[in-house]
Amino acid sequence: MEHILSGQQPTPFSDKPWLNRYPADVPADIDADKFTSLLEMFEHGVSEFADLPAYSNFGKTLTYRDLDRLSRDFAAYLQQGLKLAPGERIALMMPNLLQYPVCLFGALRAGLVVVNVNPLYTARELKHQLSDAGTSTIVIVENFAHTLTEVLEETPVKQVILTRMGDHLGLVKGTMVNVVVRHIKKLVPDYHLPAAIAYKTAMAQGSGLRYTRPELNGDTLAFLQYTGGTTGRSKGAMLSHRNMLANVEQCLGVYGPVLSKGQEKVVTALPLYHVFALTVNGLLFFRIGAHNLLITNPRDIKGFVRELKGYDFSCITGVNTLFNALVNNTDFQGHDFKSLKLTIGGGMAVQRAVAEQWQAITGSRLLEGYGLTECSPLVTVCPYDMDGYNGSIGLPVCSTEVRLVDDNGAEIHLTHTPGELEVKGPQVMSGYWGQAGEDDDAFHDGWLRTGDIATIDGQGFLKIVDRKKDMILVSGFNVFPNEIEDVAMQHPDVLEAGAVGVAHKTSGEIVKLVVVKKPGASLGEKALLVHCRQYLTAYKVPKVIEFRDELPKTNVGKILRRELREPAS
Incomplete structure (x- = not known):
């Protein structure tokens, strides 16, 4: 009674009131089966955008044609050189380098399941993830090889492919970068991996081996993306090709009206092993033929800002702490933002002070999005036509249902009333790898429990109040x-x-x-x-x-x- 008297009315959220607030050119639904697999999407992209720049890092650029050739060579090596069968798990443990997209798409082209690994993991964390996923192969940058050395014998890993920071930068520059990293900056602690295969050797051998296109479909597992989940210790969210493709199409549905194929330049400072950057920067911007600038060490804000010089970027993604660091950097404040059309914040709450500073400095609205690993990850976004910060995480993306439930699991029909957010949609995972008990806790009557407390207004704008466990x-x-x-x-x-x-x-x-x-x-x-x-x-x-x-x-x-x-x- 108290809520109704204060002006809050029951709302049938099953009617998706947010659809009435969508910009006119944002669709209510997407086709999650536009491509049969990420492999088909990849083949379409490298053909359509063959001669456009795809990824740049440390001053070196790969075109979509280069990416097609290099990922084919890597896939062939995995299939013929290492004899890996479709469905086997391969771990990628590296920051944003040109090797990442080559290995990512190469692994998917070989029909493997990608297990993204945080390079800063401790030995204990690494052992758990590699063992839990049953990972047979790992690609790792030598800077972090000492961590693998500590636990390799206690994991199922049989093959280690070892790469160095400069492996895709050409003979002269690559050698210089590797010397600086190892001998001047001393960023490579001692390690012992005598059976490791050099990445360059693997690529050279793969170029002479036959590649066989695997048979994949939407239900084929594409990623084991590890997360703390809604409860407990790190576990692998099983994300299928269809889950990821659906989320790419959902991203395209909500952001596509302001993006142009083959013309965008995006800054990727968040690591691609993180699901937010993986889907938005790695896959959405690939889907539209964008030029992706990979930032290897975004914590070095001065170096990061220097890399932006001469790169007339139109899109950037990040977390609140990154945007906060940028708006407080005087060199960044002096950058020319005339081409910037899309800024996406995710991963954590965007704060009003940061959003307003960002818009004042760049002229671009900081559009907050919300998601979780189990949803590939995008669930909601602020519409591109918003005037500015409104404190919400936006509206549910196309083809997505949301509801709020109370502590007893009963659906809440009052606006502005906190409850746990639950989600349905084609982007929602099938479950956790080898964790049937966890699945029972993660789902409620077919809805994914997010563990986040939210409110919703009459237009469908959601606000995250906080995580249950942080309350x-x-x-x-x-x-x-x-x-x-x-x-x-x-x-x-x-x-x-x-x-x-x-x-x-x-x-x-x-x-x-x-x-x-x-x-x-x-x-x-x-x-x-x-x-x-x-x-x-x-x-x-x-x-x-x-x-x-x-x-x-x-x-x-x-x-x-x-x-x-x-x-x-």
Whole structure:
């Protein structure tokens, strides 16, 4: 009764009210079977865009024709040289290098299942993923080979293909890069992999071997994409060719009206082993013949900005922390953004202060999207015709159903009422690899449980309040970290902020806020508390404020909230 009296009315979300808010040229549904497999999509793309630039890195560019030839050679080596059968798992453990798209599409052309691996994994994490996936082969950059050395004998890996940073850069430049990386910057710790096959040797042999096109269909497994999932330890989301193709078409449905085939230049700073960059940068922009600039080390913001010089990019994707770092870089602020037409934020919540700064500096709206690995990953996006930041994650993408449920699993029909977000659509995984018990927890009556608490308005705009497990409970009241962080970020002297709950003897938990100040700022605890009290009710105001030089983050840039609970070392 309380909600109805305050103006909230029951809404039949099964009617998909968001369709009425779609721009006129965005379709309600997509054809998830436009291509029978990612292989067919690849063949179509390299034929249509053969002489256009596909990927650039360290000043070297591969055309779509080059990518076709090189990935064919790699596929042939996997099939004939290593005798790998369709369905076998191959791990790719590397940052954004030209080797990645060659190996990615080569593996798919051989009918293999790609297991993307974070190069910064610890030995324990690597052992778990390789063993859980039953991985027979791994392609790894030598910078991270020492980690594999520690656990190789405890994994099912039989073949190791070892590459170096400069392997696709030509004799002179490639040699120079490899020397600098190994001997000057000393970025290659000692390793012992005596049976490893050199990537260049594999490619040379593959060029003389026969390639056999495998028979693939939409249900064929394409990726084991590892994730923390909605609960528990890392597990492999089984993403089929159809799952990935559907999400590419969904991306094309919502972003396509502002994109032109064969004309876009996209910046790929997020690692392609991450599902957001994999689908959007790696597959969507391939689908339209875009030129992809691969950034190997986006944490080096100065180096990143230098690479943008002379590259008149029209699209860029990233996470909030990346955009925040860019808008606070004076060299980036002076860049010419006349061609920038599409900025997509995902992976974590986009904060108002960052979105508004980005739009003020670049003239481009920062369109937040939301997804999860289990959905290949895109679920919702802000429509391209929005005026600016509205605090939402946008509308469900084409051919997608969403609903909110309460703690008892009953569907919520009131707008602006928090509930767990559940999803249906052709992009949703079939389940977790070898984890039937986890599947029972992940699905509810055929709907994927996201583990995220959201609200929805009458137009279909969704807002993520937070993840269930990150919720702070203060004296029986739910406090969502995103809200605290968003308020803190609006202070002009705050560069980054992270909020967590810490135990308290009387209220159960209290809010702890960890802040990184902007360079030169003299912000103190009292001033920040005054600011927070302006925008937050008393129980939400942080009771502990800690200043740090930086926030702990994953390699993709997500803030590691669990590490914020402990005092800075």
